[in-house]
Amino acid sequence: MPVKLKQLAELLGLSQTTVSRALNGYPEVNAKTRQRVLKAVRETGYRPNRAAQRLATGKAYSIGLVMPIASGIVSDIHFGEFLAGLAEEAVKHDFHFVLNPSAPEDEEATFRRLAASGNVDAVFLAHMRANDPRIAILKSLSIPFVVHGRSIGGPKDYPFVDIDNTAAFYEATRLLVQLGHRRVALINGQEHLAFAIRRKKGVVRALKEWGLELDETLVHHSLMTDEFGYRSMQRFLTQPHPPTAVLCSSTVLALGAVRAINQAGLTVGTDISIIAHDDVLPMLKPENFSVPLTTTRSSLRAAGARIASRLIGGILDRGTYPEQELWHPELIVRASTGPAPGK
Amino acid sequence: MPVKLKQLAELLGLSQTTVSRALNGYPEVNAKTRQRVLKAVRETGYRPNRAAQRLATGKAYSIGLVMPIASGIVSDIHFGEFLAGLAEEAVKHDFHFVLNPSAPEDEEATFRRLAASGNVDAVFLAHMRANDPRIAILKSLSIPFVVHGRSIGGPKDYPFVDIDNTAAFYEATRLLVQLGHRRVALINGQEHLAFAIRRKKGVVRALKEWGLELDETLVHHSLMTDEFGYRSMQRFLTQPHPPTAVLCSSTVLALGAVRAINQAGLTVGTDISIIAHDDVLPMLKPENFSVPLTTTRSSLRAAGARIASRLIGGILDRGTYPEQELWHPELIVRASTGPAPGK
DNA sequence: AGGAGCATCCAAAGCGCTTTGGGAGGAGGC
DNA sequence: GCCTCCTCCCAAAGCGCTTTGGATGCTCCT
Numbered sequence: 001m002p003v004k005l006k007q008l009a010e011l012l013g014l015s016q017t018t019v020s021r022a023l024n025g026y027p028e029v030n031a032k033t034r035q036r037v038l039k040a041v042r043e044t045g046y047r048p049n050r051a052a053q054r055l056a057t058g059k060a061y062s063i064g065l066v067m068p069i070a071s072g073i074v075s076d077i078h079f080g081e082f083l084a085g086l087a088e089e090a091v092k093h094d095f096h097f098v099l100n101p102s103a104p105e106d107e108e109a110t111f112r113r114l115a116a117s118g119n120v121d122a123v124f125l126a127h128m129r130a131n132d133p134r135i136a137i138l139k140s141l142s143i144p145f146v147v148h149g150r151s152i153g154g155p156k157d158y159p160f161v162d163i164d165n166t167a168a169f170y171e172a173t174r175l176l177v178q179l180g181h182r183r184v185a186l187i188n189g190q191e192h193l194a195f196a197i198r199r200k201k202g203v204v205r206a207l208k209e210w211g212l213e214l215d216e217t218l219v220h221h222s223l224m225t226d227e228f229g230y231r232s233m234q235r236f237l238t239q240p241h242p243p244t245a246v247l248c249s250s251t252v253l254a255l256g257a258v259r260a261i262n263q264a265g266l267t268v269g270t271d272i273s274i275i276a277h278d279d280v281l282p283m284l285k286p287e288n289f290s291v292p293l294t295t296t297r298s299s300l301r302a303a304g305a306r307i308a309s310r311l312i313g314g315i316l317d318r319g320t321y322p323e324q325e326l327w328h329p330e331l332i333v334r335a336s337t338g339p340a341p342g343k
Numbered sequence: 344m345p346v347k348l349k350q351l352a353e354l355l356g357l358s359q360t361t362v363s364r365a366l367n368g369y370p371e372v373n374a375k376t377r378q379r380v381l382k383a384v385r386e387t388g389y390r391p392n393r394a395a396q397r398l399a400t401g402k403a404y405s406i407g408l409v410m411p412i413a414s415g416i417v418s419d420i421h422f423g424e425f426l427a428g429l430a431e432e433a434v435k436h437d438f439h440f441v442l443n444p445s446a447p448e449d450e451e452a453t454f455r456r457l458a459a460s461g462n463v464d465a466v467f468l469a470h471m472r473a474n475d476p477r478i479a480i481l482k483s484l485s486i487p488f489v490v491h492g493r494s495i496g497g498p499k500d501y502p503f504v505d506i507d508n509t510a511a512f513y514e515a516t517r518l519l520v521q522l523g524h525r526r527v528a529l530i531n532g533q534e535h536l537a538f539a540i541r542r543k544k545g546v547v548r549a550l551k552e553w554g555l556e557l558d559e560t561l562v563h564h565s566l567m568t569d570e571f572g573y574r575s576m577q578r579f580l581t582q583p584h585p586p587t588a589v590l591c592s593s594t595v596l597a598l599g600a601v602r603a604i605n606q607a608g609l610t611v612g613t614d615i616s617i618i619a620h621d622d623v624l625p626m627l628k629p630e631n632f633s634v635p636l637t638t639t640r641s642s643l644r645a646a647g648a649r650i651a652s653r654l655i656g657g658i659l660d661r662g663t664y665p666e667q668e669l670w671h672p673e674l675i676v677r678a679s680t681g682p683a684p685g686k
Numbered sequence: 687a688g689g690a691g692c693a694t695c696c697a698a699a700g701c702g703c704t705t706t707g708g709g710a711g712g713a714g715g716c
Numbered sequence: 717g718c719c720t721c722c723t724c725c726c727a728a729a730g731c732g733c734t735t736t737g738g739a740t741g742c743t744c745c746t
Contacts, residue, residue: 002461004732015696020734030694050462051403052732054394055701062439069427069625080423084412087442094462096405096439099430118345119393119437223626226569227598255570263606282412283566347702358726363704373724395702398731 003044012040023048050094062096063311064120066110068127069101077252078224078300081281082148085304086124093312108137115141121315124148124307128194144314146307152194159323161307165195168296168329169202169247172275175294175331176245177210180340181273185218185243187232187253196221199249199277218243222253229256237264244340248276251284254293267291273337277329292334298327346387355383366391393437405439406654407463409453411470412444420595421567421643424624425491428647429467436655451480458484464658467491467650471537487657489650495537502666504650508538511639511672512545512590515618518637518674519588520553523683524616528561528586530575530596539564542592542620561586565596572599580607587683591619594627597636610634616680620672635677641670 009016014033022029022037040046050061065086068079090097098120102110111134114120121144125134128149135158138145147160176184186203189196204214218236222228229248236243237260248254254276258268266272268291278286278295280302286293306325352359357376365372365380383389393404408429411422433440441463445453454477457463464487468477471492478501481488490503519527529546532539547557561579565571572591579586580603591597597619601611609615611634621629621638623645629636649668 005734006732016733017697017735018695021695024734028694033694047460049398049732051394051397051401052701053734055392055398055703056732056734058394058701060394067427067430076423077420080419083442084410084444087410088444091441091443094460096462097442098434099426099440100434101427101431117390117437119439227602230602259570259573348704349702359703360705360727361725364725367704371724376724392702395731396704398733399702399704401731 002049003046005046005048008037008040008044008046011044012036059315060096060119060121061094061315062098062120063090063308063315064098064114064123065100066107066114066123066125067099067101068104068107070104076224077281077283078250078279081279081300082126082304085299085301085306086308087304088301089305089308090312093316095308095312107134111137111141115143122146122311124311129192130194130197132194144311146310146314148303148307149194152197157323159310161303161310161325161327163195163298163303163327163329165198166202166205168277168298168331169199170206171202171331172247172294172296173203173206174209175333175337176247176273176275177206177212179245179273179337181243181245182212182340183215183218183241183243183245185232185236185246186214186220187229187246187248187257188219188221189224189249191221196249199247203247224250224252226252226256229253230260231256233257233260234264237261237266243272245273245275245337248274251276251278251281251286251293251295254286254289255284258289258291262290269336269338271341273340275337278332286332286334289336291336294334294337295332296329297332298329303327345392346389348389348391351380351383351387351389354387355379402658403439403462403464404437404658405441405463406433406651406658407441407457407466408443409450409457409466409468410442410444411447411450413447419567420624420626421593421622424622424643425469425647428642428644428649429651430647431644432648432651433655436659438651438655450477454480454484458486465489465654467654472535473537473540475537487654489653489657491646491650492537495540500666502653504646504653504668504670506538506641506646506670506672508541509545509548511620511641511674512542513549514545514674515590515637515639516546516549517552518676518680519590519616519618520549520555522588522616522680524586524588525555525683526558526561526584526586526588528575528579528589529557529563530572530589530591530600531562531564532567532592534564539592542590546590567593567595569595569599572596573603574599576600576603577607580604580609586615588616588618588680591617594619594621594624594629594636594638597629597632598627601632601634605633612679612681614684616683618680621675629675629677632679634679637677637680638675639672640675641672646670 005016005019009019018029019037022034054061100110100114114123123143123145125145126148128151130152131154132151135151135155147158150160150162173184186200188199207214220232246257248257254274261268261272268274275294278297280299286295348359348362352362361372362380365377397404443453443457457466466486466488468488469491471494473495474497475494478494478498490501493503493505516527529543531543550557563575589600591600597617600617604611604615611617618637621640623642629638
């Protein structure tokens with residue numbers, strides 16, 4: 001039987017009120033008393049009973065997750081990695097999850113149910129699309145939320161954590177152009193997703209600054225799997241004017257792309273340069289590629305942890321976080337980028 | 344404000360006790376009264392407050408999940424699919440999850456923390472290995488659990504849901520042998536995992552019945568990704584005596600294998616036969632392969648739902664379930680299997 | 687000296703359920 | 717007719733926390 005507040009209070013010769021206040025950081029308790037309480041907590045291993053806290057405070061101490069079950073999203077490697085970060089942080093604070101598998105068309109209803117159920121204090125939202133309607137829905141439900149990513153268009157005043165996709169791909173492209181590449185290809189995520197739109201924008205912008213244009217035949221949108229990376233690259237290479245450089249929206253795509261390149265008898269980094277976005281998947285390290293991969297790097301797991309931390313912080317009203325965070329991926333140059341052939 | 348038990352009782356002119364008992368299926372309440380109560384519940388939309396139930400019953404109404412973060416497991420497509428099934432069922436019963444990301448070497452400690460925390464009523468266990476020590480640990484912690492899969496060796500009396508991997512691959516192999524194949528290859532999951540061991544055993548057994556042996560150079564163990572399927576197949580095909588048929592432990596592996604086959608200028612189903620195990624991933628349907636794939640089929644999502652259902656049923660002590668379930672995958676013949684060339 | 691004002695603590699009332707320990711009333715046995 | 721035994725229901729006591737609404741001294745000011 002774990003020790004409870006009452007016993008702790010008796011042990012200390014204090015009232016439950018005071019002990020509770022000491023633990024929850026209320027000001028009306030003497031500093032010395034608070035120290036005594038904290039010491040006793042350490043010694044007895046006291047942990048407040050979450051069920052009781054839930055009942056007393058009306059908080060659920062859990063966060064809601066709409067888990068997309070559309071083909072190939074759940075299953076997406078990237079989702080698992082993000083979830084790991086989210087969960088890692090949540091478990092530290094003894095928060096629960098309510099996982100709601102849902103097809104994209106049911107998401108709105110799912111959010112409503114979730115909000116109405118009172119089972120969660122906050123929800124998290126991802127896979128943003130352009131003009132994503134879900135933001136307005138969540139606002140109207142007045143349940144706290146944090147978005148992973150950003151919509152394009154629509155309301156701007158909502159909390160998010162995102163990476164600067166435009167800048168990342170702008171910088172990557174700039175590097176390629178500086179190296180003399182003129183025909184660069186893009187193997188991107190699905191067309192309707194905001195991050196993909198932004199990455200493409202970054203590429204276009206960089207090329208434009210050099211008076212170049214992005215050839216639409218050199219742009220593919222797909223799920224981010226090995227297989228699609230391979231196919232896209234293969235099609236690029238059989239074009240009359242194949243690219244001398246390619247940007248991939250994930251190292252997973254790059255894996256397939258590299259295979260296609262090798263298979264065509266070309267060498268990565270000399271015949272063709274490649275830059276991928278690295279989500280820091282433990283499974284797929286860019287430095288372990290046969291030719292180490294130049295990448296724009298930003299940890300997906302860290303983003304998950306950060307979002308959890310913000311959601312939880314908001315619920316416990318501890319600390320204040322910036323509403324909107326835009327992380328800047330680092331461009332890390334390895335051997336997969338080199339001067340354009342013939343330059 | 345949602346309606347609460349007290350109001351419901353007043354409305355009905357009953358005591359809270361009686362209403363509560365009516366709802367929880369206790370015998371000491373008149374059938375007519377129970378009907379009245381249920382009707383009122385329907386009309387008012389009453390839903391018991393989980394936090395209060397938790398406190399009053401001491402149950403957590405949530406299930407624990409140790410989420411493996413080893414390279415390429417979380418990220419594994421198959422994990423997401425399983426989780427979707429688990430969550431789908433859990434959400435129906437208003438159960439929460441406690442997701443504990445954990446490296447394999449920390450799993451024992453994680454289970455201990457989880458059990459001690461009192462935050463979960465039951466846990467689920469997967470990725471079984473031979474002589475898996477985790478079963479004994481969970482038993483000693485005396486927390487209810489259900490295993491997905493089975494260990495090999497060690498204690499036998501624990502609850503599980505598994506598929507008959509040996510039989511599935513035995514039958515698949517038998518079909519190939521009947522079709523005249525003599526050299527069959529196996530692209531399997533990681534060597535230490537129980538399901539992989541069993542599948543191999545099924546293959547060996549079937550071959551043996553025809554006086555054949557499994558050539559160890561035709562067996563590869565790896566993570567079940569596209570990439571590894573491709574590589575394995577490629578290596579098989581460049582052998583002096585390439586196989587005429589290949590078994591894959593997942594359609595994901597088959598995807599890569601098929602690519603390698605095509606690339607070698609061979610045709611699936613005529614030059615080389617292929618059978619894969621189909622977990623029914625929505626993303627990857629065997630009938631959509633360029634040559635529809637013969638498979639052994641068993642839905643991973645259904646297994647997840649079933650395990651959730653058993654865990655939850657056990658917690659609410661509703662109904663009794665068989666302790667051990669061994670599902671038999673169906674062998675579904677499509678176009679990827681044909682007679683051995685030259686027969 | 688007499689309050690005002692602050693710092694520090696406490697008793698007790700919930701939060702919304704489950705469960706214990708009866709109690710009333712009717713049926714059945716002698 | 718009386719007692720026992722069910723059947724069906726209830727009042728009230730928790731479950732372990734948070735929070736409201738004071739109390740109790742003390743300091744400080746005028």
